[in-house]
Amino acid sequence: MDAGTRNAAFSALLLALFAVAGAGLVALTHALTRERVLANERAVLERALHEVMPPEAHDNDLLADRIEVVSPELLGTRDPVPVHRARRGGRPVGVVLTPVAPDGYNGRIRLIVGIYADGTVSGVRVLSHQETPGLGDGIEAGKSGWILGFTGRSLGDPPLERWRVRRDGGDFDQLTGATITPRAVVKAVRNALIYFRDHRDELFAAPAVEGEGR
Amino acid sequence: MSDWRGIAADGLWRNNPGLVQLLGLCPLLAVTSSVVNGLGLGLATTATLVISGVTVSAVRRIVRPEIRIPVFVLVIACAVTTIELLMQAWAYDLYRVLGIFVPLIVTNCAIMGRAEAFASRNPVPAAAFDGLAMGLGFTAVLVVLGALRELSGQGTLFDHAELLLGPLGEGLRVQVIEHYRGFLVSVLPPGAFLGLGLLIALKNVIDARRGARPVAVPAHAHGHGAA
Numbered sequence: 320m321d322a323g324t325r326n327a328a329f330s331a332l333l334l335a336l337f338a339v340a341g342a343g344l345v346a347l348t349h350a351l352t353r354e355r356v357l358a359n360e361r362a363v364l365e366r367a368l369h370e371v372m373p374p375e376a377h378d379n380d381l382l383a384d385r386i387e388v389v390s391p392e393l394l395g396t397r398d399p400v401p402v403h404r405a406r407r408g409g410r411p412v413g414v415v416l417t418p419v420a421p422d423g424y425n426g427r428i429r430l431i432v433g434i435y436a437d438g439t440v441s442g443v444r445v446l447s448h449q450e451t452p453g454l455g456d457g458i459e460a461g462k463s464g465w466i467l468g469f470t471g472r473s474l475g476d477p478p479l480e481r482w483r484v485r486r487d488g489g490d491f492d493q494l495t496g497a498t499i500t501p502r503a504v505v506k507a508v509r510n511a512l513i514y515f516r517d518h519r520d521e522l523f524a525a526p527a528v529e530g531e532g533r
Numbered sequence: 534m535s536d537w538r539g540i541a542a543d544g545l546w547r548n549n550p551g552l553v554q555l556l557g558l559c560p561l562l563a564v565t566s567s568v569v570n571g572l573g574l575g576l577a578t579t580a581t582l583v584i585s586g587v588t589v590s591a592v593r594r595i596v597r598p599e600i601r602i603p604v605f606v607l608v609i610a611c612a613v614t615t616i617e618l619l620m621q622a623w624a625y626d627l628y629r630v631l632g633i634f635v636p637l638i639v640t641n642c643a644i645m646g647r648a649e650a651f652a653s654r655n656p657v658p659a660a661a662f663d664g665l666a667m668g669l670g671f672t673a674v675l676v677v678l679g680a681l682r683e684l685s686g687q688g689t690l691f692d693h694a695e696l697l698l699g700p701l702g703e704g705l706r707v708q709v710i711e712h713y714r715g716f717l718v719s720v721l722p723p724g725a726f727l728g729l730g731l732l733i734a735l736k737n738v739i740d741a742r743r744g745a746r747p748v749a750v751p752a753h754a755h756g757h758g759a760a
Contacts (some may be wrong), residue, residue: 326597329597330597330599330600333595333596333597333600333604334600334603334604334607337604337607337608338607341607341608341610341611342611344611344615345611345614345615345618348614348615348618348619349618352618352619352621352622355621355622355623356618356621356622356625359621359622359625360625363625363626363629451717451721452566452686452717452720452721453715453717453720454717
């Protein structure tokens with residue numbers, strides 16, 4: 320073996336050694352933090368669920384009592400949408416689902432919507448959005464109280480044709496300087512209510528699926 | 534021979550990654566909408582700089598020139614991934630706010646730049662100190678720019694400090710300007726460019742003033758070429 324080949328072989332070996340050491344370090348960190356990261360993710364999801372479905376209203380594990388449904392027309396996405404079911408003493412109390420408003424001013428708005436078994440909204444929050452700061456981001460509960468206006472509403476209150484922003488002849492306020500964002504959210508919440516009305520019994524009857532999902 | 538004061542001055546001011554080298558601008562412009570975001574990403578970047586600096590310096594004698602770049606890439610990628618996992622475990626809320634910009638620390642040219650220009654040619658303690666100085670210099674720019682944009686954009690400082698400091702940060706938020714209506718441009722990306730431009734201009738003015746009064750310039754500032 321001449322010197323050049325030896326050098327190249329040594330370099331290759333060294334590089335491989337670094338790759339193995341680096342991968343080992345990352346794997347070790349991953350193993351050590353996995354439990355904690357999973358717990359963090361669960362805690363965040365649980366917090367979001369309880370924002371829209373009061374913890375005292377149900378006695379089951381919302382995180383575990385979960386199914387997945389697909390409805391591109393009413394839930395705004397072709398992906399499976401997780402539905403968490405709230406029960407008390409085994410009887411249906413309500414559901415929490417995460418529909419998407421596909422027609423925000425700046426892309427998709429992910430919502431989390433809680434609905435009581437009788438079709439009343441128990442709460443709505445925004446999970447993620449890219450709306451304009453200072454205008455469309457008023458849909459965040461931390462920025463304005465607008466999103467709280469859905470609580471207690473249902474498909475009969477206001478009547479279906481008035482589930483629009485005021486500018487479109489409906490009952491819901493728009494935000495100062497932003498109409499498209501609230502319009503998209505109102506429509507998404509209304510569609511989620513329609514979906515729930517049409518599938519109520521199947522939603523509660525379906526057996527829970529394994530796995531956490533995100 | 535390590536010129537500690539020179540290294541510190543380089544990282545914090547003379548050769549600041551954010552204001553002079555203009556490296557790592559993507560995260561710098563993207564996350565500086567508030568003080569807390571800037572500080573969070575700055576600290577994560579500093580940790581990466583120190584870890585990669587120490588590692589690169591420790592192996593500088595056995596790594597041949599032809600494989601040094603892949604080795605640097607490996608070291609930096611592993612450091613960033615490890616930090617990302619640790620943040621997910623112990624600062625999950627902050628991690629959710631910084632999102633994609635934590636893994637993107639890997640693409641911050643300042644880190645590769647310091648590995649190549651400094652750490653691979655200097656002993657471990659100097660490389661560690663250089664990483665620290667550069668990181669803190671970068672963090673300072675992130676924090677100042679974040680403060681500038683947060684103050685002019687929404688009239689507050691240290692909003693959401695609890696993401697970084699836990700319960701300690703709860704009461705830290707300061708409403709500097711009461712009933713502030715907000716100034717949208719500051720919060721949007723153009724505000725980042727405008728703010729950074731102003732900061733660079735300010736630094737140049739200060740440097741020009743100091744240069745005009747040679748008496749005030751400390752001796753060690755002379756004859757220390759930037760790497």
